[in-house]
Amino acid sequence: MPDETVPDGWNSPEGSDSTLPAGSEILYSGRTDYAEARIERDPACSSGRLLFLDGVAASYIDLDDADHLEFLYIQRFAAMLGVLWPEPQPLRVTHVGGAAASLARYLGESRPHSSQLVYEYDGALVELARRELGLLTFPGLKVKTGDARARMDRRSPGSADVVIGDAFVGRKVPEALRGTDYLSQVANVLADGGVYLLNTIEGPDLFGARRHAATLQRQFRTVFCTTDPDVLAGRNSGNVLFLATDREKFTFPLGALVRVCTTGSYPDQVIRPDEIADFIGDAQPYPG
Template sequence: MGKRKPGAAPVPGRHPVGAGEAELLHDLDRPGGWLLSVDGVPQSYVDLDDPTYLEFEYVRLIAEAIDSLEEGPLDAVHVGAGACTLPRYVAATRPGSRHIVIDPDAALIQLVRDRLRLKSVPRLKVRIDGGRTGVAALPDDFADLLVLDAFGGAVMPLELATAQYLADVARVLRPGGTLLANIADGRGLAFARRFVATVRGVFPHAAMLAEPGVLRGRRFGNLIVAASAAPLPLARLTRRAAGGLTQARCVAEDDLARFVAGAPPINDGDPVVAPVPPPALFD
């Protein structure tokens, strides 16, 4: 492989990164569309010509939640980078927003910088760090929004699902700030119940967005958990989730308490099995 040039045009291909092998695939239906996969697991989709186009269902759900927040620019922290789809989206829909992206994979970030025009995203800074230590280094009352979307392959790092870590996230958020966490689970939703229980133990207000089939445990998929020290815009969340392309449900208040159903929160050192997607999911 030849030396990459900063700002080089995207080309399909495979590239070694810290987590394994990344692959860039061009979407033939959209001239600016690019899919980033790592070791065969789709990680991000970006449209370089239209950052408001979101291909993945769970990313659209996170965007619906962000769009439900009060208008105006946001100071945002993103734990987990990929191709920085959501920072691009927020930069386009909320001009003036500032972004800190935290990701441990320096080679992946460099690939995104070189091939997917990361430098074109205004007011974005990347810190090469783990999600735990990266958040610990941030000051109190720093962010309006923290998006937790970190996966090793297709599995969420359990150190980012504990009460101790989420308490640090709460410290970094401003009093009206919002956490949006992407988790994945399958039949029985045992991990999702424990994660939501953990979130509810840290934040006074929480809600969950997911497609009905995932909520019923019929298929493996993504669930978006929203949390804040301040009341969430539940009416807007419910309306936007139901009216979007994904047509998701918003579970909150008594319904969310019933969903948790006595599941214990996750603490550092607890024996927890992270959900693993079925082998055929990405075929």
Template sequence: MDNWLDVPSDDEPGAVSWTREVRFGLAELRTDEERPGGWLLTVNGIAQSYVDLDDPTYLELEYLRYLGYVVDSLESQDKPLDVVHVGGGGATFPRYLSAVRPGSRHLVIEADAALAEFVEERLGLRSVPGLELRIGEGLTEIGTLPVDSADLVVADAFEGLRIAAGITGAEFTAAAARVLRPDGIYLLNLVGTRHQLDEIYAVFPYRILLDGDVFAGYRGNQVLAASRFPLPLDALYRRLEDAIPPVRVSTESSL
């Protein structure tokens, strides 16, 4: 059942939120009083996405900035991209890429049909330029896609605080590699510090891990970028020189 709550709360006076029961729990969309177009999506109280409808280039969540840093370091920065997103949420990253790389095409694979419907109703999921939504399990759906058809595969699929089953396994990794073009990049959102990534390392020889600078006191999501082609490290380091908060980059030799 969809509930519209327009009663101001003590901690966020004037905030408006909607809630809905979805496959993996209770989803909530809440306005950001500091940004008129800002909406935070949570599931069971865990932040999933932040969308600014007025400025799709604004990336509130740090891990999305990490994704942006990698993509913005690629050559031909105005070139449209073909992107497969496993995990939809509020479609923050498709919105970002559609703004900075007009003409990009996005296939969003979302396992939670109720969540996708909720986001569509409130945030206009299907209004994102070039976006196609497909409801289904990531491993199943990515296996149906053509060979060498994507520049990026972005895996951002969670069940609570856990990565969706199979995302880091051999079968999904092989499917991602099959779909990616030879110079394509696999981007994976990680939570925590312990992950079994050997299957990914075996397929993608070039890898970097971006996370918060622990010396500055930041810990949170990490982003793994993996490829069969050398990654644009020099351009990435230039991008990160003025990043706030600071970002730490680990290369394949230290992973």
């Protein structure tokens, strides 16, 4: 969460309820602890639900099929994990930012015996997801509310294979979850060979993405980035995804990662580890 693309026929994140496509239905509208929430039924899939937070598409859940990943950035994350650790290999995953936990549900189905922690700041959002979006704790999944940074600080070193950063205030990663000190916490939690996946939303100037890249490069040996070509060219705003790791280059499957990101119906453009410095330019890391 969030995603700058939504299923065909749905509102854009800035759309109004009056423009709902034929057959769509608002199932819930109300406030969580920190956001205005709305849930719509997918007119093309009776079990599909789209969650908006403050008008931004935050999660898509198929109540009947955890393998149905509608958002492209979630598909990318799942594919990248599949390259690094082929399914059904279980993983220890920490999700910082949960919304309706679509990726956690997918990993629970595709990688039985995985151990997953979801940290979500908005307790009322978790309750809404339980009540309206079928979020049930299952073996290997725990959902914790409150301050994710404080929880990360209490974690044992090497206790996660993957940390996924998918937390937002509006369209920005919260200050507490983007700086050099926080990334030091993330690196401490990661086991040898572990990876940090980060979702960001960027405008045409890509200034925030460059700062995120600079911050990641300060902490990790290898940084990889993937995004829509129009976003990278400054013609559009959208999701910019990062993968950061201390894996040595000879253990980093760059070719396979490039393939899963640049093939299919909506191919991305990637920034390889040896291109990251040029992408960063004179951008400075986020502090804190």
